[in-house]
Amino acid sequence: MSTATEPVKPAYARVLVKVSGEALMGGEAFGLHWPTIERIAQDLVEARGTGAEVAVVVGGGNILRGASVAGQGLDRATADHMGMLATVMNALALEKALEQAGSPARTLSAIPMPTICEPYARQTASRHLERGRIVLLAGGTGNPFFTTDTGAVLRAAELECDAVLKATNVDGVYTADPKTDPTARRYERLTHDEALAKDLKVMDAAAFALAREAKLPIVVFSIREPGAIAAAVRGQGRATTVAP
Numbered sequence: 001m002s003t004a005t006e007p008v009k010p011a012y013a014r015v016l017v018k019v020s021g022e023a024l025m026g027g028e029a030f031g032l033h034w035p036t037i038e039r040i041a042q043d044l045v046e047a048r049g050t051g052a053e054v055a056v057v058v059g060g061g062n063i064l065r066g067a068s069v070a071g072q073g074l075d076r077a078t079a080d081h082m083g084m085l086a087t088v089m090n091a092l093a094l095e096k097a098l099e100q101a102g103s104p105a106r107t108l109s110a111i112p113m114p115t116i117c118e119p120y121a122r123q124t125a126s127r128h129l130e131r132g133r134i135v136l137l138a139g140g141t142g143n144p145f146f147t148t149d150t151g152a153v154l155r156a157a158e159l160e161c162d163a164v165l166k167a168t169n170v171d172g173v174y175t176a177d178p179k180t181d182p183t184a185r186r187y188e189r190l191t192h193d194e195a196l197a198k199d200l201k202v203m204d205a206a207a208f209a210l211a212r213e214a215k216l217p218i219v220v221f222s223i224r225e226p227g228a229i230a231a232a233v234r235g236q237g238r239a240t241t242v243a244p
C-alpha cells in the first residue's frame with residue numbers, strides 16, 4: 001500500500017502530451033508568453049519525474065492556423081505549411097524552457113530542417129524517450145489538411161504510447177458547453193464509441209477516428225492548474241478519460 005510520502009507511480013509508462021499553441025500565449029492574444037512556457041516546461045519535467053517517458057506534440061494556433069489565413073490568393077496547402085512551421089517555433093521555445101528547467105529535450109520535426117532540429121524518425125524518437133529525454137514532436141503530421149491533434153494521435157500510435165494526454169483550457173469533456181450551459185456535467189470516463197454516439201467533440205474527427213482505431217486512451221484535462229500534466233500521468237486530477 002502506498003503512503004503519503006511515497007511517490008505515486010505513473011498510470012502510463014509512455015505518454016504523448018498534446019499542448020495547444022494557445023496554451024503558450026498565457027493571457028496574451030498572440031505568440032509566446034515566456035512565464036507560461038516556463039510553467040508548462042516545469043509541469044512536463046514533473047511529469048517526466050514520475051518515471052513516465054514523455055513525448056509532446058505542440059500546436060501552432062498562437063501564431064498561425066492554416067484555415068484562418070487561407071484565401072485571398074493564399075492556398076490552403078501553403079497556409080498549412082506556414083501553420084506547421086509555427087509548431088516548430090513553439091517546439092523550439094519549449095525545448096529551451098525544458099533545458100532551463102533541468103531536463104534534456106529534443107525537437108524532432110516532421111518537416112526536415114536539420115540545421116535547426118532533428119528530422120522525425122520513429123526509431124530516433126523512441127531512442128530519445130528510452131534515454132529519458134522529453135521529445136518534442138514538431139510539424140504535426142508533416143502534411144497539410146491535418147491538425148496537430150491528428151499528429152498527436154498518429155505519433156502516440158506509432159510510438160506505442162499508453163495514452164494521449166490532451167491539455168486544454170477545460171478540465172474534461174462535458175455533456176454541453178460549460179461556458180454557456182450551467183447544467184453541463186463533466187464525464188469521468190467514456191468509451192470512444194460513447195463519445196462518438198453522443199457526438200462529443202473530444203478531438204477533431206480525423207484525430208478521434210485514429211484514436212478509436214488504435215484503441216488509444218485520451219485523457220482530457222486543463223493545463224491551467226500547475227502540476228496538471230504530472231497528475232494526468234499519475235491517473236489523478238480532474239479529467240475525462242476516453243478509453244475502450
Ligand code: UDP
Binds near residue numbers: 020022060147
Ligand atoms: N497543420 C497541418 N498539418 C498538421 C498539423 C498542423 O497543416 O499535421 C497546420 C494547420 O494549418 C494548423 C496549424 O498547423 O492550423 C497549427 O496546428 P493546430 O491548429 O493543430 O494547432 P493548435 O490548435 O493545437 O494550437
